[in-house]
Amino acid sequence: MPTITIDNQNYEFEGRPRLLQFCLDNGVDLPHFCYHPSMSAPANCRQCLVDVGMPQMNRETRESNLDDDGNPIIQFMPKLQTSCSMDMTDGMVVKTHCSSDAVVRAQKDTLEFLLINHPLDCPICDQAGHCPLQNQAYKHGPESSRFEFQKVHKPKHVDLGPNVVLDAERCINCTRCIRFTSEISKSNQLTIIERGVKNYPMTPPGIEFDDPYSMNVIDICPVGALTSKEHRFGARVWEMSKTASISTVGSKGSNCYYWVKDNQIMKVTPRTNMSVNEYWLSDEERLDCDRFNKNRPTGPTVENAEVSWEMAYKAASDCLTGIDGSRALFVGSAYATVEDNYLLTKLATAVGAPTPVYLAHVEEGHADGWLKTDDRAPNSQGCERLGLHAADVKELKARITGGEVDVLYVLEDDIVAAGVCTAKQLKKVKVILHHYHTTNQTLPAADVALPAAMAVETVGSFVNGDLRAQRLRPAKSIAGVNRTLSMEIGKCRADAHGTPFDKWYNESNLVNCQPGWVSIPEIASRLGHEMQYKGPRNIMAELAESDSGFTGATYEAMGEFGVSLEPIGVTA
Amino acid sequence: METQSKAGDWRAFKRVLMPPVKDLHKLEVYEEHEGYAALREVLTTDKWDPTSVTNEMKKSGLKGRGGAGFPTGLKWSFMPPVDPDIPRFLCCNGDESEPGTFKDRQLMEYNPHLVLEGMLIAAYAMSIKTAFLYIRGEFADWITLMEGELEKAYAKGYVGQDIMGSGFSCEIVIHKGAGAYICGEESSLMESLEGKRAYPRIKPPFPAQKGVWGYPTTINNVESLACAPLIIRNGGDWYAGIGAEAHPGPVLYGISGHVNRPGVYEYPTGMLITDLIYEVAGGMRGGKKLKALIPGGSSTPILRADMIEGLTMDANSLRDAGSMMGTSGMLIMDEDTDIVAWLRRITHFYHHESCGQCTPCREGTGWLENIVTRIDEGEGNFRDLDLLLDLCTQMEGRTVCALADAAAWPVRYTIDRFRDEFEARCRPSLIPSGGVLENA
Numbered sequence A: 001m002p003t004i005t006i007d008n009q010n011y012e013f014e015g016r017p018r019l020l021q022f023c024l025d026n027g028v029d030l031p032h033f034c035y036h037p038s039m040s041a042p043a044n045c046r047q048c049l050v051d052v053g054m055p056q057m058n059r060e061t062r063e064s065n066l067d068d069d070g071n072p073i074i075q076f077m078p079k080l081q082t083s084c085s086m087d088m089t090d091g092m093v094v095k096t097h098c099s100s101d102a103v104v105r106a107q108k109d110t111l112e113f114l115l116i117n118h119p120l121d122c123p124i125c126d127q128a129g130h131c132p133l134q135n136q137a138y139k140h141g142p143e144s145s146r147f148e149f150q151k152v153h154k155p156k157h158v159d160l161g162p163n164v165v166l167d168a169e170r171c172i173n174c175t176r177c178i179r180f181t182s183e184i185s186k187s188n189q190l191t192i193i194e195r196g197v198k199n200y201p202m203t204p205p206g207i208e209f210d211d212p213y214s215m216n217v218i219d220i221c222p223v224g225a226l227t228s229k230e231h232r233f234g235a236r237v238w239e240m241s242k243t244a245s246i247s248t249v250g251s252k253g254s255n256c257y258y259w260v261k262d263n264q265i266m267k268v269t270p271r272t273n274m275s276v277n278e279y280w281l282s283d284e285e286r287l288d289c290d291r292f293n294k295n296r297p298t299g300p301t302v303e304n305a306e307v308s309w310e311m312a313y314k315a316a317s318d319c320l321t322g323i324d325g326s327r328a329l330f331v332g333s334a335y336a337t338v339e340d341n342y343l344l345t346k347l348a349t350a351v352g353a354p355t356p357v358y359l360a361h362v363e364e365g366h367a368d369g370w371l372k373t374d375d376r377a378p379n380s381q382g383c384e385r386l387g388l389h390a391a392d393v394k395e396l397k398a399r400i401t402g403g404e405v406d407v408l409y410v411l412e413d414d415i416v417a418a419g420v421c422t423a424k425q426l427k428k429v430k431v432i433l434h435h436y437h438t439t440n441q442t443l444p445a446a447d448v449a450l451p452a453a454m455a456v457e458t459v460g461s462f463v464n465g466d467l468r469a470q471r472l473r474p475a476k477s478i479a480g481v482n483r484t485l486s487m488e489i490g491k492c493r494a495d496a497h498g499t500p501f502d503k504w505y506n507e508s509n510l511v512n513c514q515p516g517w518v519s520i521p522e523i524a525s526r527l528g529h530e531m532q533y534k535g536p537r538n539i540m541a542e543l544a545e546s547d548s549g550f551t552g553a554t555y556e557a558m559g560e561f562g563v564s565l566e567p568i569g570v571t572a
Numbered sequence B: 001m002e003t004q005s006k007a008g009d010w011r012a013f014k015r016v017l018m019p020p021v022k023d024l025h026k027l028e029v030y031e032e033h034e035g036y037a038a039l040r041e042v043l044t045t046d047k048w049d050p051t052s053v054t055n056e057m058k059k060s061g062l063k064g065r066g067g068a069g070f071p072t073g074l075k076w077s078f079m080p081p082v083d084p085d086i087p088r089f090l091c092c093n094g095d096e097s098e099p100g101t102f103k104d105r106q107l108m109e110y111n112p113h114l115v116l117e118g119m120l121i122a123a124y125a126m127s128i129k130t131a132f133l134y135i136r137g138e139f140a141d142w143i144t145l146m147e148g149e150l151e152k153a154y155a156k157g158y159v160g161q162d163i164m165g166s167g168f169s170c171e172i173v174i175h176k177g178a179g180a181y182i183c184g185e186e187s188s189l190m191e192s193l194e195g196k197r198a199y200p201r202i203k204p205p206f207p208a209q210k211g212v213w214g215y216p217t218t219i220n221n222v223e224s225l226a227c228a229p230l231i232i233r234n235g236g237d238w239y240a241g242i243g244a245e246a247h248p249g250p251v252l253y254g255i256s257g258h259v260n261r262p263g264v265y266e267y268p269t270g271m272l273i274t275d276l277i278y279e280v281a282g283g284m285r286g287g288k289k290l291k292a293l294i295p296g297g298s299s300t301p302i303l304r305a306d307m308i309e310g311l312t313m314d315a316n317s318l319r320d321a322g323s324m325m326g327t328s329g330m331l332i333m334d335e336d337t338d339i340v341a342w343l344r345r346i347t348h349f350y351h352h353e354s355c356g357q358c359t360p361c362r363e364g365t366g367w368l369e370n371i372v373t374r375i376d377e378g379e380g381n382f383r384d385l386d387l388l389l390d391l392c393t394q395m396e397g398r399t400v401c402a403l404a405d406a407a408a409w410p411v412r413y414t415i416d417r418f419r420d421e422f423e424a425r426c427r428p429s430l431i432p433s434g435g436v437l438e439n440a
């Protein structure tokens, strides 16, 4: 196998990897700005320079010349080379800043240049704290500047489009944003204008940067030149904790991070998963914050009066006691986790009701073949695999308005808003509702309303449209103590920000809600049906064992990036 | 002194690129003077095939006249084998914008069909069916002129389909430059041709591998290509016998500055610089003394008057003297020249023309101008000189294209060779040049 020597250490490699990527993959931390693994390498920032040598070849024998000790003589190239654009070849010898003074000097020099016209307004910059320029300047840059002139001035706070704001002075001209729109999103909405040190990215005349993926340029920008109009100045990065989870605005299940400050979702950023969303998120996935923070209920209600959870569970179980199961209608939810829908089916069975249905949330024409999908709910496939099927809205309507339903149990959905019936038409029906928002239009008709934990507050699994089972992790805390949630928060976040054991812990914005895997067993047990689970992990383990639709989908297997499930019931 | 000239009996030299023929730019006149004869010979006689044309170019020893002096025949031989499904392109580089350089413009004005004929011969040698002539955008009149002459050549069947019934076809497209010095750098010329921003590309891949629209491409300077018909007509050996042995041929010397008769002069390579100044260009204006000169465009290192005794204009001798042939656009400066002010103007040019793609060039060119300006205005410090040299080190060899070198060299060599004049403008520094980087 071909080998390469980097800082006196030998590595084997296959194919023709790019030197910079190979170094990064092997723990050699080469500073760089313009390189991004998904895009072409223009090698323009010049930060990744290294010293590259090749064994000296004997022209006749095509073998390398040896020195007196029998080692190949290495001929170093006259100039330092950009590792991002360098294809590796067998026998190559590389010196990075770890073993070459010339490379140390070059990295320092480039950083000095990058900083002379940079505004250095880090104290008010959103990027500060996770800024490649800041980090690399600390690690590899000069201690001070020798520049004694006016910095170049360029436009500031320019709205490039609905979601992205430019501060051209901070731009280091790496062209990542330009290449994103030309090579990845293909909208070609950005270009560099002006020339030389006056350069900055801009939209062509008359064009708005309304690319549905525009906000990706914000995270690939190695400085704070591109910021989110929504999140700008919202929180410093060190005031937030981030949790690896998945986006829930569609059935793609893009992997993401939820950023939380004071138990509020501040922003959503992509988490690399090469099998799902690669490095990207659509703007709609990113802007999915407000619904987690706003219009959240303050606690369970019975007949629209706030009560304790105890009383609410009691009231719910009363509604389900002594009923004619065939006249009970259970509606699961494509917004709820596999675990919660599974428990709901068990509850339905326990009271003799038919298998629940769920409401499809399909918006024809929304999909773009990339991350946006027609299915606007995250877990339709999970429901299908549990044997829940999309309800025929007309038939449902006929049953309810025709007086065929005595008890209606709705898990984390809104049947009034879905157009099944009006709240008035539910007057004679006992309605139990797990809801996310006070704006839920079924809420006025609910006899018992149980605030439900949302995707960012719970533990559970979704199956995306491509049949990939993935885990949700709690990004923010809910009111009350829940050991499973606290442990998960502790496990999935290095900073553990938000748990009661953490110095950052604060009580603000805690929503008084419960995950389905807490509330459904509570109701079941009051009906005499114990659901003995230690938590969602066990529920999923049971499903993975017992249901062929979920074979292999344990929490351990899903890990950070999910697992692909076998197609079921597919007829060729 | 005369004996050291490598140009032989240069006074008897008969101009070939721009021969003394009235109205040579007119197609009829050009035809009367062997115009398109070389092309006809190449296309219609058995004597030539693409390989033999390329070999003849190699034999001639022609080194590119665009600045880098790369052997033209060798460059042509880098084109990959012909694949009928893959287009190939030729670009004739007429973006001429280097300060002190104005010979391609003259050649296009004076002998446009020689350029077109050269392009066609090159296209034949490399089996290219589309050739672009990229002319500097500011040369509006010359673009009009070339377009008119090209049309006439088309009408006569010298360009286009089945040229002279030979079965060889080649279209020539004139492209108006995008108004930046950087468009003349070969890889950004290709980007510009493609309608993109003229950002130079990293090499490899080289143009012969991936050029215009990703296809094999060769780029040559106007004057380089204009030599092709002459080499075919008279033979590679004839060409190789003109001027300096290792860097032969007739060359257009663009002489400007403080001489009595500035202009473009065609003579063999290897001319003594003193001959060029005192004989060809009529001597120093007003009888002043020579102070300095740049031999081949603003980026070639400056030479002090005391460095040019016996020095000839060819790659080897200029390299030994610490400079380069470049574009052979000579800028002559007399004893009254304020060298600091001159360098200020040069640094301004490179600052203005850096494309801004790479960090050292984008930031460095501006910083250089800042400091030189400060020195010129009497506000500089001694330590600024060391800082300037340090910045040159930080730029040289660390960028995508050679513009950063072109910007750094004038600074490095002008300070190096005229340090006393800079020091005379500077105040002694209390603080040494920011020591931060020194012990790195």
Ligand SMILES: Cc1cc2nc3c(=O)[nH]c(=O)nc-3n(C[C@H](O)[C@H](O)[C@H](O)COP(=O)(O)O)c2cc1C
Residues within 6 Å of the ligand: B063, B064, B065, B066, B067, B068, B069, B070, B072, B075, B093, B094, B095, B096, B097, B098, B181, B182, B183, B184, B185, B186, B187, B219, B220, B221, B222, B224, B225, B401, B402, B403, B406
């Ligand atoms: C910044 C820069 C500007 C250049 N401008 C020109 C130009 O205007 N005309 C030209 O022929 N070559 C120019 N060159 C050189 C070209 O890149 C290329 O080497 C040349 O066109 C090749 O032609 P030749 O081999 O016939 O000399 C420039 C190079 C650089 C780095």
Ligand code: SF4
Residues within 6 Å of the ligand: A170, A171, A172, A173, A174, A175, A176, A177, A178, A201, A217, A220, A221, A222, A223, A225, A226
């Ligand atoms: S705005 Fe950011 S991503 Fe775009 S070129 Fe500038 S530094 Fe690079």
Ligand code: SF4
Residues within 6 Å of the ligand: B182, B199, B200, B353, B354, B355, B356, B357, B358, B359, B361, B362, B399, B400, B401, B402, B403, B404
């Ligand atoms: S060296 Fe200068 S001109 Fe050349 S690519 Fe880099 S920034 Fe542009």
Ligand code: FES
Residues within 6 Å of the ligand: A031, A032, A033, A034, A035, A042, A043, A044, A045, A046, A047, A048, A049, A082, A083, A084, A085
């Ligand atoms: S990362 Fe290699 S030059 Fe920018």
